[in-house]
Amino acid sequence: MRGTFTPHRTLAAVLAMAAAGTVALTGCGTTEKPVKPATMPHMEPQQQDVFERRADDIVRHWPKHLSPMPGRRAAVLPLVSAERPKDAGQREITVTVGHSACDVHFGARQYESEDVVVVSGWGKKKSAKGMCTEMLATDKVKVKLEKPLGGRKVIDAATGKQLAAG
Known part of the structure; x- marks a missing residue:
């Protein structure tokens, strides 16, 4: 057998x-x-969202001048400012997010590379129903970094401009 x-x-x-x-x-x-x-x-490979695509584009082309993103997206809101920490070894930066006064949730997210940290604000409205003013609200948000900031540049994803010169 x-x-x-x-x-x-x-x-x-x-x-x-x-x-x-x-x-x-x-x-x-x-x-x-x-x-x-x-x-x-x-x-399955994960699809990049609008922020990740924009941040990836900034990292690939930096330091060439980048034009602002067209339109306004809740996932990529422009930042008003960023505060560079006094200690370059810190793993946290503070950014000022400009968002809608009707946003019930808002915050910031980052995308890091060796040379730059791309940051963006985001906001989520309570609902599409009802009235909402077009008034801009600003709030400071702490962004935790994977590695110390060091000498890396902080770039606003929405505008493509450097924040927190250092």
């Missing part, structure tokens, strides 16, 4: 090879049908 045929062993082997993307299954005919590797939801 050369080997025992068991449906479970054969199926397990086929599934293992299919997961690796190396199997071509055939039916009764002679046409081969390639099997694509299975994809897991956590393995």
Whole structure:
């Protein structure tokens, strides 16, 4: 007896090879049908959001002059200012976010590279219903950095301009 045929062993082997993307299954005919590797939801490449795309663009082209983003987006609000910490070893900067007076949630986010820290404000309104003034509100927000700021430039994602010269 050369080997025992068991449906479970054969199926397990086929599934293992299919997961690796190396199997071509055939039916009764002679046409081969390639099997694509299975994809897991956590393995799919994540799409960059509008802020991440803009920040990535700034990092690639810095220090060339960048034009401001067209229009106003709640995910990329311009900053009023940024305060450079006195100690370059700190992992936190304070920015002043300009947002709508109707925003119930607001904050700032960062995108870091070796040379720059791209920062943007964001805001979320309470609802689309009801009246809202076009009044600008400003609030200071602390942004935590992955690495100390050091000599890196702080760039506003919305305008493409350097903040907190240092």
